[in-house]
Amino acid sequence: xxxxxxxxxLAFASALAWTATAAEPAGSSSQTSSGxxxxxxxxxxxxxxxxAGAGDxxxxxxxxxxxxxxxxxxxxxxxxxxxLSAYLVxxxxxxxxxxxxxxxxxxxxxxxxxxxxxxxxxxxxWKRLELGFGYDxxxxxxxxxxxxxxxxxxxxxxxxxxxxxxxxxxxxLKEDEFGQKWLPAITAGIHYKYNDSINQINNQLGGAxxxxxxxxxxxxxxxxxxxxxxxxxxxxxxxxxGGRATKSVEIGLLGFTDQYSxxxxxxxxxxxxxxxxxxxxxxxxxxxFTSTPLIGKPDNWWTIDAGYVVNPHMTVAVGYGHFGxxxxxxxxxxxxxxxxxxx
Numbered sequence: 001x002x003x004x005x006x007x008x009x010l011a012f013a014s015a016l017a018w019t020a021t022a023a024e025p026a027g028s029s030s031q032t033s034s035g036x037x038x039x040x041x042x043x044x045x046x047x048x049x050x051x052a053g054a055g056d057x058x059x060x061x062x063x064x065x066x067x068x069x070x071x072x073x074x075x076x077x078x079x080x081x082x083x084l085s086a087y088l089v090x091x092x093x094x095x096x097x098x099x100x101x102x103x104x105x106x107x108x109x110x111x112x113x114x115x116x117x118x119x120x121x122x123x124x125x126w127k128r129l130e131l132g133f134g135y136d137x138x139x140x141x142x143x144x145x146x147x148x149x150x151x152x153x154x155x156x157x158x159x160x161x162x163x164x165x166x167x168x169x170x171x172x173l174k175e176d177e178f179g180q181k182w183l184p185a186i187t188a189g190i191h192y193k194y195n196d197s198i199n200q201i202n203n204q205l206g207g208a209x210x211x212x213x214x215x216x217x218x219x220x221x222x223x224x225x226x227x228x229x230x231x232x233x234x235x236x237x238x239x240x241x242g243g244r245a246t247k248s249v250e251i252g253l254l255g256f257t258d259q260y261s262x263x264x265x266x267x268x269x270x271x272x273x274x275x276x277x278x279x280x281x282x283x284x285x286x287x288x289f290t291s292t293p294l295i296g297k298p299d300n301w302w303t304i305d306a307g308y309v310v311n312p313h314m315t316v317a318v319g320y321g322h323f324g325x326x327x328x329x330x331x332x333x334x335x336x337x338x339x340x341x342x343x
Contacts (some may be wrong), residue, residue, distance in 0.1 A: 216256035299324020
């Protein structure tokens with residue numbers, strides 16, 4: 001990333017923080033309206049995503065712990081497994097000046113000796129600003145062996161790829177803000193990604209990755225998400241719809257191209273009970289490079305997930321995923337697990 005781009009990204013992140021402070025009206029509450037968590041019209045997943053009435057101020061003076069939703073997605077943002085939500089993670093509770101941190105862990109088994117481990121951390125210092133960090137470690141499985149087994153034999157490469165994600169997300173609109181019950185929550189984000197291994201592997205391959213368009217080891221993503229809880233159905237249904245501008249390939253695990261692509265992603269979550277939920281996700285994947293027999297063209301991702309709220313601090317989720325071609329093999333019919341703890 002150029003020096004100019006770094007300055008731009010830092011300025012953008014500073015603007016997010018300033019806007020979050022300026023946009024928060026005095027006396028505003030957490031992200032949703034208060035109410036019974038057993039009522040389908042005021043589900044617990046939305047319990048901190050809209051403004052509470054003035055009459056609730058005294059009753060809610062003491063900090064109360066809402067349900068630990070949304071989950072952590074694998075890049076260190078509030079979301080599901082691989083997609084985001086406009087809801088923010090663990091915002092300040094009523095009576096608290098700042099939010100508390102949340103930590104998470106994720107694991108996906110992709111087959112052929114490949115797996116992905118994700119360590120995530122978020123902090124929501126103000127009610128409209130979420131800061132997140134994610135570390136993703138991809139085990140390349142038998143890819144290094146297949147490169148050596150080529151004719152003529154290829155070079156030996158590293159067996160893992162590590163990626164760092166630094167995220168800042170600003171909630172532009174809270175759900176139902178200004179007394180408009182039809183308004184979704186809307187959140188914009190900027191996401192810096194750094195792959196600490198891809199340049200080394202590119203050098204080991206004699207620049208082969210650069211020749212097919214995987215020429216960078218870092219990039220900036222920009223996201224815009226809208227989330228709305230539908231409460232007129234037999235059970236609450238949360239719809240998350242978003243767009244992303246990105247240069248990343250396989251979320252940056254295989255590097256970054258020179259040109260931005262604009263992709264769609266989203267999810268639908270059904271609260272079967274107040275603690276058990278089912279979700280389906282779709283995440284469009286850009287290509288932007290020339291595929292080879294050992295670095296195949298990416299396919300769109302989709303997952304089916306089940307999550308459970310263990311207690312007011314902890315969630316766990318399992319997922320079945322279809323990730324298409326990831327490097328040298330398909331990763332379809334794979335499984336994963338995530339968990340999150342909110343302090």
